[in-house]
Amino acid sequence: MSAARAASSFDKLLLKKIHRSIGQAPIRLVFSGENSSAADGAGMQTIVIHDRRTLARMALDPEIGFGDAYMRGQIEVKGDLVHALEAVLPAMHRLKKRSWYYRLISKWLQRVQGNTLNGSASNIHHHYDLNTEFYKLWLDPRLVYTCAYFPTASATLEEAQLAKMDLVCRKLRLQPGENIVEAGCGWGALALHMAKNYGVTVKAFNISSEQIQYARAQARKEGLDGRVEFIKDDYRNISGRFDAFVSVGMLEHVGREHYSEFGKVIRGAIGDSGRGLIHFIGRNRPQDFSAWMRKRIFPGAYIPALREALELFEPYEYTVLDVENLRLHYAKTLEEWLTRYERSADRVAEMYGAEFVRAWRLYLAGSITSFRTGQLQLFQIVFAGSACRQIPWTRAYLYSGEARMEKESEWIRAAS
Amino acid sequence: MSAARAASSFDKLLLKKIHRSIGQAPIRLVFSGENSSAADGAGMQTIVIHDRRTLARMALDPEIGFGDAYMRGQIEVKGDLVHALEAVLPAMHRLKKRSWYYRLISKWLQRVQGNTLNGSASNIHHHYDLNTEFYKLWLDPRLVYTCAYFPTASATLEEAQLAKMDLVCRKLRLQPGENIVEAGCGWGALALHMAKNYGVTVKAFNISSEQIQYARAQARKEGLDGRVEFIKDDYRNISGRFDAFVSVGMLEHVGREHYSEFGKVIRGAIGDSGRGLIHFIGRNRPQDFSAWMRKRIFPGAYIPALREALELFEPYEYTVLDVENLRLHYAKTLEEWLTRYERSADRVAEMYGAEFVRAWRLYLAGSITSFRTGQLQLFQIVFAGSACRQIPWTRAYLYSGEARMEKESEWIRAAS
Numbered sequence: 001m002s003a004a005r006a007a008s009s010f011d012k013l014l015l016k017k018i019h020r021s022i023g024q025a026p027i028r029l030v031f032s033g034e035n036s037s038a039a040d041g042a043g044m045q046t047i048v049i050h051d052r053r054t055l056a057r058m059a060l061d062p063e064i065g066f067g068d069a070y071m072r073g074q075i076e077v078k079g080d081l082v083h084a085l086e087a088v089l090p091a092m093h094r095l096k097k098r099s100w101y102y103r104l105i106s107k108w109l110q111r112v113q114g115n116t117l118n119g120s121a122s123n124i125h126h127h128y129d130l131n132t133e134f135y136k137l138w139l140d141p142r143l144v145y146t147c148a149y150f151p152t153a154s155a156t157l158e159e160a161q162l163a164k165m166d167l168v169c170r171k172l173r174l175q176p177g178e179n180i181v182e183a184g185c186g187w188g189a190l191a192l193h194m195a196k197n198y199g200v201t202v203k204a205f206n207i208s209s210e211q212i213q214y215a216r217a218q219a220r221k222e223g224l225d226g227r228v229e230f231i232k233d234d235y236r237n238i239s240g241r242f243d244a245f246v247s248v249g250m251l252e253h254v255g256r257e258h259y260s261e262f263g264k265v266i267r268g269a270i271g272d273s274g275r276g277l278i279h280f281i282g283r284n285r286p287q288d289f290s291a292w293m294r295k296r297i298f299p300g301a302y303i304p305a306l307r308e309a310l311e312l313f314e315p316y317e318y319t320v321l322d323v324e325n326l327r328l329h330y331a332k333t334l335e336e337w338l339t340r341y342e343r344s345a346d347r348v349a350e351m352y353g354a355e356f357v358r359a360w361r362l363y364l365a366g367s368i369t370s371f372r373t374g375q376l377q378l379f380q381i382v383f384a385g386s387a388c389r390q391i392p393w394t395r396a397y398l399y400s401g402e403a404r405m406e407k408e409s410e411w412i413r414a415a416s
Numbered sequence: 417m418s419a420a421r422a423a424s425s426f427d428k429l430l431l432k433k434i435h436r437s438i439g440q441a442p443i444r445l446v447f448s449g450e451n452s453s454a455a456d457g458a459g460m461q462t463i464v465i466h467d468r469r470t471l472a473r474m475a476l477d478p479e480i481g482f483g484d485a486y487m488r489g490q491i492e493v494k495g496d497l498v499h500a501l502e503a504v505l506p507a508m509h510r511l512k513k514r515s516w517y518y519r520l521i522s523k524w525l526q527r528v529q530g531n532t533l534n535g536s537a538s539n540i541h542h543h544y545d546l547n548t549e550f551y552k553l554w555l556d557p558r559l560v561y562t563c564a565y566f567p568t569a570s571a572t573l574e575e576a577q578l579a580k581m582d583l584v585c586r587k588l589r590l591q592p593g594e595n596i597v598e599a600g601c602g603w604g605a606l607a608l609h610m611a612k613n614y615g616v617t618v619k620a621f622n623i624s625s626e627q628i629q630y631a632r633a634q635a636r637k638e639g640l641d642g643r644v645e646f647i648k649d650d651y652r653n654i655s656g657r658f659d660a661f662v663s664v665g666m667l668e669h670v671g672r673e674h675y676s677e678f679g680k681v682i683r684g685a686i687g688d689s690g691r692g693l694i695h696f697i698g699r700n701r702p703q704d705f706s707a708w709m710r711k712r713i714f715p716g717a718y719i720p721a722l723r724e725a726l727e728l729f730e731p732y733e734y735t736v737l738d739v740e741n742l743r744l745h746y747a748k749t750l751e752e753w754l755t756r757y758e759r760s761a762d763r764v765a766e767m768y769g770a771e772f773v774r775a776w777r778l779y780l781a782g783s784i785t786s787f788r789t790g791q792l793q794l795f796q797i798v799f800a801g802s803a804c805r806q807i808p809w810t811r812a813y814l815y816s817g818e819a820r821m822e823k824e825s826e827w828i829r830a831a832s
Binding site: 149150151153284285286305306307310311313314315317318319320321322323324325327328373374377379386391393394395396398399 | 565566567569700701702721722723726727729730731733734735736737738739740741743744789790793795802807809810811812814815
């Protein structure tokens with residue numbers, strides 16, 4: 001028996017401290033020294049800490065400590081990871097104050113991951129320039145990497161991503177011949193869907209080279225390269241006038257301190273006569289985004305409260321027409337992603353190694369938890385300028401069932 | 417010819433000043449001295465000022481000056497009043513700065529019309545304790561004095577008020593046996609509708625004696641007094657626990673400085689497990705409510721930007737599930753009211769005199785204009801606590817057409 005691994009009263013103290021700092025969450029914390037020591041939560045799930053260094057790091061800050069230890073395989077979660085996180089995250093969320101260490105790291109990340117033009121390029125590169133082959137392993141065939149919309153609980157992920165893109169188009173009331181600008185277009189699925197099914201022309205911006213290359217190839221393949229232009233540039237460099245503005249899953253990467261710039265860009269693009277839609281992960285109240293997630297997964301990200309997002313529109317007196325919260329749909333989307341991801345875990349390990357596999361597993365599982373328990377929300381906001389003539393009388397047209405469902409099945413058949 | 421009525425160069429100067437201070441709106445301003453003088457806007461509508469004192473007052477501030485002069489019959493609008501206001505109000509809205517006189521009056525009103533318990537009682541008494549017979553002249557038969565919901569453009573006001581109440585009930589997903597609290601219940605139509613058609617019990621609060629008396633009588637008449645309790649008290653005195661909170665058209669009377677109190681009341685009423693709906697007149701950005709309207713029609717009123725209203729929910733981490741903007745429906749509702757009001761103008765004059773008739777005409781016409789041109793919005797926000805289990809999967813159930821329409825015609829038939 002090595003002295004370093006025996007559970008001392010000091011170890012027990014640390015376990016208790018950790019348990020306090022995760023809000024006394026209903027989970028069992030175990031230090032696996034030979035005389036193993038547990039800090040009890042009554043819960044079914046167990047987190048096993050194997051070494052004293054990890055124990056110390058988790059005592060310093062449970063979130064960053066746990067995240068990095070999980071990534072490195074220095075910690076073991078017995079039972080389902082999502083269930084374990086469901087026990088811990090809401091309890092931690094209720095805590096008023098984070099550790100001094102967390103606050104220090106959080107501030108430091110904020111400083112080094114700022115979303116200047118160069119900063120954004122590097123932040124986006126970190127996540128979205130991973131090989132497209134990697135994302136193909138677990139996204140839908142069109143590579144839509146944002147919350148899907150499941151019209152019914154039995155819809156497949158592919159159907160739900162199509163339904164989401166179409167919901168966005170219908171909310172925008174796209175008319176044939178209109179010019180649309182998209183900020184942050186991923187692999188181009190929405191831009192192509194709009195051009196193909198609604199007869200509009202689209203300029204779509206993105207600063208991920210990998211994604212833009214894929215999107216351009218896709219446009220050529222579908223014969224849409226005359227009507228969809230994919231531009232590798234920052235949203236701040238959007239120029240020209242458009243009938244509508246759309247941005248799905250980009251606001252999270254804009255950064256709190258750049259909202260007024262983003263608002264200005266929208267105004268420049270659609271003036272007083274246009275309308276637009278932003279789709280983004282949001283919160284119930286302002287709060288920093290998880291430091292571990294910023295450190296390992298999404299550098300520079302900030303998740304705004306709905307109220308903060310509205311600051312984009314106020315200076316230009318844009319009218320908010322509709323806000324819909326789809327958080328349960330994001331939980332389900334992420335469940336689908338995690339299932340596919342696990343199926344391909346060996347392939348991911350070959351590509352990026354075991355640490356990467358675990359880090360991304362934790363990101364996906366943690367996101368499921370956050371959407372399920374309401375720490376994260378998914379908002380779609382439809383807005384319009386004061387001179388916009390595209391204001392619907394009611395929202396009933398969004399739900400004129402059968403006709404729409406048929407159209408979607410048609411697209412799915414056509415595409416497969 | 418009297419010296420006082422000849423249009424001097426000073427008169428012309430004042431007319432020009434007035435025209436500047438209404439943002440060079442496309443309307444003709446005429447001073448009706450014998451040598452009449454005009455400040456041209458190119459528009460079709462003409463405002464005729466009959467005397468020099470009114471001219472001076474309008475030069476001091478066009479809004480308060482015009483409002484009071486119109487009320488007193490010292491001014492004439494040639495052509496349609498709503499069209500004239502449509503020319504003026506958006507132009508004035510674009511002005512960055514109001515006159516020193518306006519700002520002074522605005523501040524003074526804010527001070528004397530504060531919404532303390534006594535202040536609210538007096539503010540509400542001013543408007544809502546007018547004889548119910550007066551409101552019967554121009555509201556729908558159920559006396560619903562808030563924005564209606566017209567499922568189709570051909571719906572009658574009565575149908576549209578029923579549809580609105582039902583939209584509120586469906587958004588709240590009321591279940592038989594639940595306890596609902598309503599803050600600001602008017603003449604009780606919504607409370608009675610909920611109890612009658614959704615099998616819930618309701619506690620409904622209002623500080624207008626006139627309205628509460630009417631509502632109680634109505635509950636007895638409909639045999640609902642066992643399930644709907646009308647309480648003459650301030651929303652701040654709501655106590656007890658409820659499944660859902662609803663408030664239609666009261667936030668406007670709460671006053672900006674009392675939002676945190678209002679939020680606390682909501683939290684006390686439904687905790688973390690409940691849900692609620694607030695329906696209120698809003699704006700695209702924060703701005704004081706018209707001083708003339710506060711002086712003559714709605715003392716103590718404040719119309720919040722959507723962002724300000726969200727401050728109610730943030731401290732308690734309530735989730736915003738749905739925001740719908742119904743401003744075009746309020747324009748149509750007000751058009752219906754104004755038409756009926758004009759038909760009863762003689763009767764209103766007998767009750768309250770000619771000044772009152774004109775003041776309320778201006779209030780109704782100005783409101784039509786503000787909703788048409790987007791200076792006012794109408795928001796319905798659905799929100800829920802973190803432990804609420806009533807979160808719909810999609811909003812499609814709100815629009816399951818035929819079935820609902822039939823139900824509504826049934827209610828109309830049953831009631832008539």
